[in-house]
Amino acid sequence: MGIIVILILISLSIAILFLAIFYWSMKSGQYDDTYTPSVRMLFEDKKKEAKDK
Amino acid sequence: MVEVEVGSELKCYHCGQTCEEPLWLNDKPFCCYGCKTVFEILDSNDLCEYYTLDRNPGNTVGATNKEAFAYLDEKNIRKKVIDFDSPTFASVKFYVPAIHCISCIWLLENLHKLNPAILKSQVNFARKLVDVEFDPGQVQLSTVAATLSEVGYTPQINLDADQGAKPQVNKQLILKLAIAGFCFGNVMLFSFPEYLGLDHSDHNLMRIFSWLNFSLSIPVFFYSGFGYVRSAWRSFKDKQINIDVPIAAGLIALFLRSSYDIITATGPGYLDSFTGLVFFLLIGRWFQGKTYESLAFDRDFTSYFPLAINRFVKNEWKPVVIYDLNRGDQIRVRNMEIIPADSTLLDAFAYIDYSFVTGEAKPVKVLQGELVYAGGRLIGTPVNLVVEKKTSQSHLTSLWNNDAFKKISESKYQKIIDSAARRFTWVVLAIAVVTFIYWKVYDPSQMWLVLTAVLMVACPCALALAAPFTFGSMLRVFGRNNLYLKNADIIEKLASVDTVVFDKTGTVTHGRTPEIKFEGHLTPLQLGHIKLLTSYSTHPLSVLIAKSIKVTSTETAEDFKEFSGKGIQGIIHGQRYKIGSASFTGSITQANPLGTHVFVSIDNEVYGYFNIKSSVRPNFKTMLERLSDKNTSLLSGDNDSDRGSMQKLFNTASSLLFNQSPHDKLRYIEQLQREGKKVLMIGDGLNDAGALKQSDVGIAITDDTGVFTPACDGILLGEKLHMLDQYLELARASSVILKTGFAISFFYNAIALSFAVTGYLTPLVAAILMPISSISVVGFSSVAVNFIAKRKLKNIKNLS
Structure with a gap:
């Protein structure tokens, strides 16, 4: 029966890890603008100018 | 190869507007020097990819002036505008309402090619912001703003705008929601053995599950759900019971009872119900919190000035x-x-x-x-x-x-949900007390358990969800039909409106494009000559007439003269044209003294006059007819030259008031309200701002949402004004839906209470009843709103 406890703890800690990642991404503003980046990635730099980013 | 529309309609390569007298450059037509200049700037900087991303992406450029932004370099203004400042690096956020397409993003993110001192620029499309980083040692802030303005993206600068405040609130709500959802899901998993009745198979495992549940619900109570407790406490202190009071009571009862059960090992607790409840409540709040980020509802005159x-x-x-x-x-x-x-x-x-x-x-x-x-x-x-x-x-x-701008609008309106919550709270308290006394007499060992059970199921979760989902769905329906409301509460106010007051210019009529008709007869050739002459003059009426004539003439005028206050004259093809007032042209026809007329004579023979009047929006009259069950009035700042035509539009009971100052308009609304009317004001200009604010619901009309609108509760696109009566009807329908939602929620509460009062509320019953009641209310509200909206709006499409 001990094995189920270990499994639960592992799965729970992985889930909490993902929650923490979501929390961090939300806080750092990754969802502030959901449209512009999708367009930005399609732009091409014609002369291979290193875009400062 | 350049695609040019064939025929008389030439579209400007830059902005896509029809060119009346195209200017040509590199085989591309431009409507004005502004557009041409922008093209030249972009062309010389190798930025013409701008035109390949989207067709005619540009904005019509007015006269730009470097000096116009000179004030930005004044020390105390600069300090307010700029976000970060150091000798070699500064960043600033500009609000640019003209951002509308992919090309805009591309160009604005390539500003560093236009001016090397601009280090980086980044666009936030949804909020129409450009974040510019530049080197203040090499370029001044005013030049950065002027650079934007030169390519057609004039930034709107407002010192008081605290941009970024709104999304912050939303962000926190989403975080709370995420945590509640996470904990809810896991608590449900750990409660499964309970649902399946396996609780006696392994006692130790059950204890572990209980403690896991308990630790998962701690963040739900103290982080996600704590807002309800705080709000309930605040309203309790103000002696104003709102919906949060019974919710908080329920949440606290659930959490404390479950904690007690788990700590004393007397039962598994109701934590699945508790976390689920918080999760649903937050979803409701999130759903209702739909905002139109690119629209501003709280502008005052400072944004215009x-x-x-x-x-x-x-x-x-x-x-x-x-x-x-x-x-x-x-x-x-x-x-x-x-x-x-x-x-x-x-x-x-x-x-x-x-x-x-x-x-x-x-x-x-x-x-x-x-x-x-x-x-x-x-x-x-x-x-x-x-x-x-x-x-x-x-x-x-x-x-x-005026006081209208100082008072807080919340206090004057009693929301349906809060009045329902008040009655609900008293009923629940009464039931709780009665059951408590009953159990105290018959079985004192059970009395606390039953009391908490009553408080738990009484938690009006479904009641609290009915309003957000009904009004939130309706808000979205309105948004799809170009009526943008500040928040969902406005719908409730809209439903109770019984008086509609319209502004005239810009609302009932198109403000900017007046209707120009020539009374008399002229050949197209003569019309072309008139266009030629009027285009020489900068007088506003000449500009309007020149714009209204579509025929162009290639001839030249001789002896062109402008007589201030009288008119213009010139000789074309040996014929003397006079355009202007009746006396100037020698007209003896006494035209209607009201309205604006411009007479035309050729070789001293009067041919007729241009009648310039503002045109009424299409379908306005039929809309007014459908609004006949409401009081309607018209307020106008103009003289009463349009009284005749307005009288024809409005029914006889409506009052039409002219020569109204902005203060008069405000006072008129106030007077109506003193008579007990619920007033909806529809206006567009800064002159209506007072009336919009004073009215119960103020809706601003605009033909372009990028343009400034005064402070208001909602913004309606001008072309949809004829649907106003439908919007009002939908608002009323949503009240009915809301009340039905209340009834459903009460029905479930009654069932749950019957379990609680008799002492049979097991965790399993709670875990089934609570989500079912929430989901059925949510489902009913959303489906009913969309169904009714579809039916009503289909009717209107058939009508018009």
Whole structure:
């Protein structure tokens, strides 16, 4: 029966890890603008100018 | 190869507007010098990819002026605008309403190619913001703004705008929601053995599950759900019971009871119900919190006025913030700028467009020494003025000193949900007390358990969800149909409206594009000649007439003369054209003295006159007919030259008031409200701002959501005004849906209470009943709203 406890703890800690990642991404503003980046990635730099980013 | 539309309709390569007299460059047509200049700038900087991403992406460019942003370099203005400042690096956020397509993003993110001192620029499309990082050692802030303006993206600068406040709240809500959802899901998993009745198979495992549940619900109670407890406490202190009071009571009862059960090992607790409840409640809040980020509902006059103006001090012109203007200051106002304070004119004459103040679209001629009111827009050459009154005390801005702008709108309106919650709370308390006493008498060992059970199921989760989902769905339906409301509460107010007040210019009529008809007969050739002559003149009426004539003439006029206040004349093809007032052209026909007429004579023979009047929006009359169960009135800042045509539109019971000042409009609304009416005000200009604010619901009409609208509760696209009655009906329908939702929620509560009172509320029953009631209310509200909206709006499409 001990094995189920270990499994639960592992799965729970992985889930909490993902929650923490979501929390961090939300806080750092990754969802502030959901449209512009999708367009930005399609732009091409014609002369291979290193875009400062 | 360049694609050019064949035929007479040439579209500007830059902005896509029809070119009347195209300017050609590299085989590409342009409608004006502004567009052509932008193309030249982009072409010389190798930025023409701009035109390949989207067709005709540009914005029509008005006259730009580097000086116009000079005030940004003033130390205290700069400090307010700029986000981060150091000698070599500075960043600033500009609000650019003109952002509308992919090309815009591309160009604005390549600003560093236009000006190397701009290090980086980043666009936030949804909020129409450009974040510019630049080197202040090499380029001034004013130049950065001017660079944007040159390519057609004039930034709107507002010192008071605290951008970023709104999304912050939303962000926190989503975080709370995420945590509640996470914990809810896991608690449900750990409660599964319970649901399946396996609780006696392994006691130790059950204890572990209980403790895991308990630790997972701690963040739900203290982080996600704590807002309800806090809000309930606050409203309790104010002795105003709102919906949060019974919710908080339920949440606390659930959490404490479950904690007690788990700690004392007497039971598994109700934590699955508890976390689920918080999760559903937060979803409701999130759903209701739909906002239109790119629209602003809280603007006051400061957004219309320039931030700074050039003042003549010690023999030089220096920019000064308009609030620092004092009586006697000499200022200079340029073409299309707003007069910042009531002042007198120093130059010989000026044309002032008072459309903000009066709603009247026709510019007014002001002579030397006459008073010019703040809020007027100068049309034509720059003029010098002497300030008479400070900005805050001027004719128009004193409107904002009215009480209507100070009171908090929340207090005056009793929300349906809160009045329902009040009654609900008392009933629940009464039931709780009665059951408590009953159990105390018959079985004291059970009395606390039953009491908490009653409080737990009484938690009006479904009740609290009905409103957000009904109004939230309706808000989205309205948004899809171009009525943008500030928040969902407005729908409730809209439903109770019984009086509708319209502004005239810009609302009932198209403000900016008047209808111009020629009364008489002219050949197309003659019309072409008239266009030619009028296009020489800068008089506003000439401009309007020139614009309205589609025929162009290639001939040249000789002996062109303009007689101020009378008209213009010129000789084309040996024929003498006179265009102007009746006496100037020698007309003896006495046209209707009301309205604006421009007469035309050729070789001293009068051919007729141009009748210039503003046109009523299409389908407006049929909409008014459908609104006949409400009181309607019309307020206009204009003279009553349109009374006849307005009388035909409105029914006889409506009052039509003309020559109304902004203050008069506000007072009229106040008077209606004193008679107990619920007033919906529909207006568009700054002159309606007071009335919009005072009314129960104020909706601003605009033909372009990028354009400024005064402070209001909602923004409606002009072309959808004929659907107003449908919107009102939908708002009323949503009240009915809401009340039905309440009934469903009460039904479930009654069932749950019957379990609780009799002492049979097991965790399993709670875990089934609570989500079912929430989901059925949510499902009913959303489906009903969309169904009714679809049916009503289909009807209107058939009608029009």
